Ligand SMILES: [Zn+2]
């Protein structure tokens with residue numbers, strides 16, 4: 001049996017066994033011995049869940065980055081122009097990859113082709129980046145999906161990642177946010193439109209949280225930071241520090257698109273909520 005036939009055979013078997021029970025499935029098809037990108041066997045999954053061949057071409061976010069939003073920047077800068085201009089309600093972002101090439105394909109497959117097993121490898125890489133920063137986290141939370149969206153996909157990828165990160169860091173995962181409305185046409189929105197549409201999209205749940213707590217918000221990808229920053233803003237008045245993380249960060253800067261009036265509107269709204277609480 002050649003490699004492709006073997007793969008097809010195993011994929012069919014995997015599908016057939018789906019309902020048997022997760023423990024049996026795991027015994028037969030352990031997902032923690034294979035490169036998350038090409039599927040080749042590897043020996044040190046919990047250290048690095050991809051093989052050496054893939055590593056050579058992967059868009060790792062391992063260069064000089066903005067110390068706030070984790071976006072690659074010039075070596076002589078500490079904070080990107082975007083973070084200088086727009087207030088961030090989180091202390092720091094952690095994103096092990098740049099959102100391009102094979103990483104982009106894998107994240108899309110993770111979400112749209114039900115490849116939930118990828119969450120484990122992605123979570124290892126995020127957790128490693130967080131651990132190397134030596135910060136204290138009390139709770140892990142995640143960006144929620146609308147009930148309709150989650151039902152359609154069958155799962156919330158950010159929640160799945162949060163649960164895997166929680167297992168590695170030994171921290172509780174708590175759902176702190178409601179999603180109260182959806183973007184009409186999410187993909188075609190500019191940053192300005194996205195900022196405006198964000199108002200009223202998420203709200204904070206009643207939570208037993210202390211002013212001294214540090215919270216990590218998990219999302220799958222950080223593009224403009226509009227979503228994570230909005231949710232961080234909701235949490236910010238109630239806690240000590242908010243951190244955010246994702247599998248990947250886009251490598252572009254929406255600075256020219258930032259609407260100062262939308263930003264002011266957003267800050268006003270968050271202030272109003274803070275006074276209410
Ligand atoms: Zn590989």
Ligand SMILES: [Zn+2]
Nearest residue numbers: 066069080083
């Ligand atoms: Zn930045």
